Amino acid sequence: MTENTQRETVLVTSGTGKTGRRVVERLAALGVPVRSGSRTGAVRFDWGDASTWGPALRGADAAYVAYYPDLAAPGAAEAVRTFGRIARESGVRRLVLLSGRGEPEAVVAEEALRESGLGLTVVRAAFFAQNFSEGVLAEGVVAGEVAFPAGGTAEPWVHADDLADVVVAALTREEHAGLVHELTGPRLLTFDEVATEISKATGHEVRYVPLSGPQYAALLEEYGMPAPEARWISGLFTSLLDGHNASVTDGVRRVLGREAKDFTDFVREAAASGAWDGRTAGQDAPTGEGARA
Incomplete structure (x- = not known):
């Protein structure tokens, strides 16, 4: 096992x-040594502005x-092809990419x-799992009603802490290069089962309201999302939640x-932290990390 014993510098986008x-x-x-890249932070990094990528990558390993x-x-x-080229030119040696499970376009x-x-x-x-406490679905949990185009499809919700631990292992150990996790x-x-677990942990009822793809797109438009983007997001979710990812x-x-954290662990942690204590949850854009994976 080769760990980051030389303390190589890591850029974290988003x-x-x-x-x-x-x-x-x-x-x-x-x-x-870590650089936290963001649109407004000390290390400016914006996926919508390629001119920020080179300066953020310069000197990173x-x-x-x-x-x-x-x-x-x-x-x-x-975009990521261009990012990879700039990273190579900047002297970066190793990349860890967050991707979506069962997403053919993501594989491209x-x-x-x-x-x-x-x-x-x-x-x-x-x-x-954290989409229900700090992401796109959190506001619905607080309001007692989660509306989403998933029908009765089951999903193997992953804990964001587990994901972060795996990413750190891949960033600091060279043997992960070339692998897909x-x-x-x-x-x-x-x-429905998620709503039941959250209801039990919080003591207030949360119910799931299944929507069709067009109904969800219309809901997003009500939140101010442009119609073409709303239709694309709705189509993405309905395609991902058609059952082909229903396996662990x-x-x-x-x-x-070690074993992955169970959804019950997440619910207990979120409830204990006060994530759903009657506040108005943040309205993350229902895309990218806010939705996924």
Whole structure:
């Protein structure tokens, strides 16, 4: 096992996001020099502005690539291809890419980044449990009603802490280069089952309201999202939640040597932290890290 004993510098793109923030915290705790890239932070990094990429990458040895809004989005493959080229020219040696599980369009973007020739680890994740506490679904939980186009499909919700631990391992251990890690939680739960677990933990009723794809797109438009983007997001979710991802993997155990956290663990942690204590939850854009993986 070759760890980051030389304390190589790591750039974390989307460093204030759901996974990026956790990765930054873990690297800093290990004593690894880390740059938290964001649109407004000290290290400016904006996926919508390629002129920020080179300065953020300069002098870095590795980078965590969490693309926004989603690797399946139009233009994502070309964006990460360009990022990979700039990373190579900047002297970066290793990349870890957050990808979506069961997302064919995301695989196209993975291949585009692989063209950089750098040591690449791909982490394909299921939907995050934390979407219910600090993401796109949190406001619905607080209001007591989660509306989403998932029907009765079960999802193996992955804990964002597990994802971050795997990413840090891949960033600090060279043997992960070239590998693809597929991460899920240890069991499948439908949205109805999720609502039941949250209801029990919080003491207030949360119910799931299944929507069709067009109904969800209309809801997003009510929140101010442009119609073409709303239709694309709705189509992405309905395609991902059609049942083809309804299985679990042992990816967390293979990388970390321990079992993945269960959804019940997440619910207890979130309830104890006060995540749902009557506040108005943040309205994350329902794309990228806010939705996924």
